[in-house]
Amino acid sequence: MIRVVRVLSKRISAVLLAAAVAGCSAAPIGVGVDDPIENQNRDTHSLNVAVDRALIRPASNSYGSIVPSPVRTGVSNFASNLNLPGQVLNNLLQFRIENAGHNAFRFLVNTTFGFGGLLDVATEAGLENRGTDFGETLHVWGAPEGAYLELPLVGPSTERHAAGRVVDLLLNPLNFAVDGPLRSAGTGASVAARFGDRYQYSDLVDSVLYESEDSYAQARLLYLQNRRFKLSGGAQPDYIDPYEDVYGDE
Amino acid sequence: MVMNKPFSRRAFVASLAALTLPLPAFALSGPAAEGLVESAVDDINKIIASGKSESSMLRDFQRVFERYADVNIIALTTLGPARRSASNAEIAAYVSAFKAYFTRKYGKRFNEFVGGKIIVEGSRNSKSNVEVLSTARLRGSAPFKVTWLVSDKSGKPKIFNIVIEGVNTLTSERAEIGAMLDKRRGDIGALTADLKKLG
Numbered sequence: 001m002i003r004v005v006r007v008l009s010k011r012i013s014a015v016l017l018a019a020a021v022a023g024c025s026a027a028p029i030g031v032g033v034d035d036p037i038e039n040q041n042r043d044t045h046s047l048n049v050a051v052d053r054a055l056i057r058p059a060s061n062s063y064g065s066i067v068p069s070p071v072r073t074g075v076s077n078f079a080s081n082l083n084l085p086g087q088v089l090n091n092l093l094q095f096r097i098e099n100a101g102h103n104a105f106r107f108l109v110n111t112t113f114g115f116g117g118l119l120d121v122a123t124e125a126g127l128e129n130r131g132t133d134f135g136e137t138l139h140v141w142g143a144p145e146g147a148y149l150e151l152p153l154v155g156p157s158t159e160r161h162a163a164g165r166v167v168d169l170l171l172n173p174l175n176f177a178v179d180g181p182l183r184s185a186g187t188g189a190s191v192a193a194r195f196g197d198r199y200q201y202s203d204l205v206d207s208v209l210y211e212s213e214d215s216y217a218q219a220r221l222l223y224l225q226n227r228r229f230k231l232s233g234g235a236q237p238d239y240i241d242p243y244e245d246v247y248g249d250e
Numbered sequence: 251m252v253m254n255k256p257f258s259r260r261a262f263v264a265s266l267a268a269l270t271l272p273l274p275a276f277a278l279s280g281p282a283a284e285g286l287v288e289s290a291v292d293d294i295n296k297i298i299a300s301g302k303s304e305s306s307m308l309r310d311f312q313r314v315f316e317r318y319a320d321v322n323i324i325a326l327t328t329l330g331p332a333r334r335s336a337s338n339a340e341i342a343a344y345v346s347a348f349k350a351y352f353t354r355k356y357g358k359r360f361n362e363f364v365g366g367k368i369i370v371e372g373s374r375n376s377k378s379n380v381e382v383l384s385t386a387r388l389r390g391s392a393p394f395k396v397t398w399l400v401s402d403k404s405g406k407p408k409i410f411n412i413v414i415e416g417v418n419t420l421t422s423e424r425a426e427i428g429a430m431l432d433k434r435r436g437d438i439g440a441l442t443a444d445l446k447k448l449g
Contacts (some may be wrong), residue, residue, distance in 0.1 A: 014366055073390065200390060214429035221425055222417055229416020232432050234395060237416055239378045242327040243403040 002169055028146035029232045030158075033220065041150040045216040049209055056198055057206075070144065072196045074118040076127050077190040080129075081110045081117025085173040090132045096142040099130055112161030134171065135164025156223030167224060271287060280373035280409050283380035283400035286407050290318040291368045298364055312350070320401065320408035321349050327420055328427040340438045347445040349426040352423070354449035365389040368396065378403060379410070386414075 036042065064072070084107035092101035101177045106122040106129075114121045123129060137147075138160050144157025154165065174186060198205060229237060269412040272389070296312045316322065325348040326341070333341055347353055366388035379401035380431045387393045399411040411420040 027265075044341075069390065123392075192281070198280070203362055207355075207359070213433060214426075216420065217425055217429060221422055225417045225421070226415055230418075234416075236381060236397060237418070238390055239399070239411065239413065239418055239421070240327075242420065243378060243401060244322050244408060246323060246326045246333075 007088075009167065013070065025142050026041065027142050027144050029228050029235075033148060033224065034145075035148040035220070037147065037149075041148065042216050044152055045219070047152060049215065051153065052198075052205075052209060054134065056195070060195040060198035060202070061217040064195050064202075065196040070137075072192075072199075075189050076196050077110070077114070077120045078117045078194040079186065079193040080120075081114070082174055082186045082189070083172075084110075084133075084169060084178075087130075087132050089173060090134055090137045090168075093134075093137045094132070099132070102127060102130055103132075133161075133164050135161035136231060138164055148224065150216075150220075156219050158224075158227070161227065172188045190210065252265065262429060278365065278380055278400065278402040279353040280375070280380055280382075282407055283382050283398075284370050284373050286318065286400055287368075287382045287384065287398045287409065288370050290314065290409065291370075294316075294360070294363065304358070307360070308357045311360065312353040312380075315353050315357075316349075318379050318409050320404045320410045321352075323343070323408075324420060325349060328424045329438075330424055330431075331426055332438060339394055342441070344438055344442045344445075347442045351449040356449075362388065372430075378379050384402070393414075 054188040088103045103162045149157045151157050209215050293314045325345040326327040367387050370384045384396045385393050386396045394415045397413040
């Protein structure tokens with residue numbers, strides 16, 4: 001475990017240094033799979049699957065079957081709303097002022113008219129969710145994606161995304177603004193929201209983790225494609241033309 | 251046509267454009283591809299609304315799948331380079347086993363689709379196919395982007411891939427089949443036999 005932390009911190013500082021050197025133009029969207037520490041990642045993956053099987057899956061199934069759906073939605077809305085101030089900060093750091101205003105307004109609307117964030121009235125009013133994180137900020141600043149990394153308990157990541165997670169934890173404005181019960185409620189809600197997600201997407205997660213031949217490779221592929229799609233702002237990623245591939249060379 | 255006037259400026263520009271941007275002639279139009287996706291989604295919704303047993307819904311789903319998807323190209327693509335060393339009989343057996351496996355695998359997840367809606371938003375030409383862009387609104391989850399890749403290279407307009415929030419179904423399935431083949435030391439016969447039990 002200590003070895004993992006040491007390797008991680010070394011690699012994460014390399015990402016931050018690269019960002020500082022690269023200056024301020026967005027890094028190119030990654031292609032292919034760069035996984036130099038695959039053996040170590042596979043060990044972490046086995047651990048994550050074991051934890052899911054023993055704890056997370058059963059707990060999220062009970063959470064999903066005991067707690068009624070509207071309550072689960074409320075808990076998940078509450079947790080996401082508390083993430084918004086941190087996202088506004090990231091939007092500002094990315095110089096995406098329009099998104100900063102959008103997310104600040106979402107926070108305002110949901111906190112007031114949405115009863116402290118229990119209802120996502122902003123989305124219903126057409127202010128859609130535009131999530132971001134410090135990993136994206138690093139991307140905007142020009143830090144390269146880095147190698148693929150599976151984190152204990154968190155799951156698939158890259159070096160850049162992992163570095164971003166650490167910064168997001170440290171920089172969350174709520175850490176400085178609120179204290180006591182509200183902060184614990186926020187932490188509790190975000191843990192419950194994770195169980196709620198695991199329950200809602202259980203068919204998908206189960207099919208990747210338990211029904212695929214190589215769940216590590218499937219999770220890696222899914223994560224990288226989806227993460228790159230988000231960072232590219234939803235641009236259509238390139239794909240092979242199977243007709244050329246199948247018929248072209250015969 | 252343009253060749254009748256050799257060295258005209260237009261012909262020169264056109265030939266330059268043809269060199270740098272090879273634009274294939276599109277037999278398949280955007281609206282036709284959008285219509286295909288819309289009617290596939292309609293048929294799937296009808297199956298879900300029918301309230302039949304899961305096994306008969308799966309049979310119906312297999313029919314929809316064969317009608318709208320280019321099953322052959324999907325199966326051959328997932329087999330990857332291994333198909334070059336395989337015999338025709340092996341490939342035919344694989345394609346038929348894959349078809350049933352694929353339907354079972356995705357058919358059984360169709361309860362995620364209950365109460366959901368797919369809104370087709372437009373299309374554009376790309377490579378030799380049409381990309382149909384849509385947004386899926388499923389119950390209890392944030393809307394997400396789904397791109398349907400449609401081609402008529404099989405002779406009829408058919409869907410050959412679905413990209414969901416950047417995740418390419420064909421690429422994922424190809425990685426999955428590749429991992430299965432590796433584990434069976436490239437034995438397509440063993441893969442085909444095991445596919446019949448999976449999904």
